[in-house]
Amino acid sequence: DTGVSQNPRHKITKRGQNVTFRCDPISEHNRLYWYRQTLGQGPEFLTYFQNEAQLEKSRLLSDRFSAERPKGSFSTLEIQRTEQGDSAMYLCASSSRTGETEAFFGQGTRLTVV
């Protein structure tokens, strides 16, 4: 296991289409996070899971966004009816315990909505 893996790396979609991203965390990590990063900004928290439970969702996560982590392993982030404002880098991170270890980030999925 070499780190957090995200697929796809790039996604171009037409406005109104649905998209789904996948994140495979480091295998022994029980916490998984999603962040969104727009150009020139720092990452913004979207949601996080401890095992399979989704413990917190940001107000940035509108009804069009849904995240799952079945069986506490990989996670998916789906955006329905995409809008141009959804264009961003979507970052996934995982960690084992709060404050004890760092959060390891994947390379991100860059979404472009045209």
Added chain:
Amino acid sequence: AQSVTQLDSQVPVFEEAPVELRCNYSSSVSVYLFWYVQYPNQGLQLLLKYLSGSTLVESINGFEAEFNKSQTSFHLRKPSVHISDTAEYFCALETSGSRLTFGEGTQLTVNP
């Protein structure tokens, strides 16, 4: 609510010059503080972290940061930068719930 402010959006320096990237934070509870580095089209890599103990923390590639509780700062410094240090640097804090709150980033550009 917690927040992180990075005081400089861009810092250009010449190679082998010293550099300081400034970070101030706001929180009503105890925090953990981090600096992450991001190269173009890449994810974030942890540079260094302050959890507790010594207020001066160091990275393996010569960066250091000092936690100053009274000034609510966590500035990043390096005495001599290299071309390869060119990247975006993010200061972040973590509180309960384990999510990170990031600043807006500082683009460090090292010129020959």
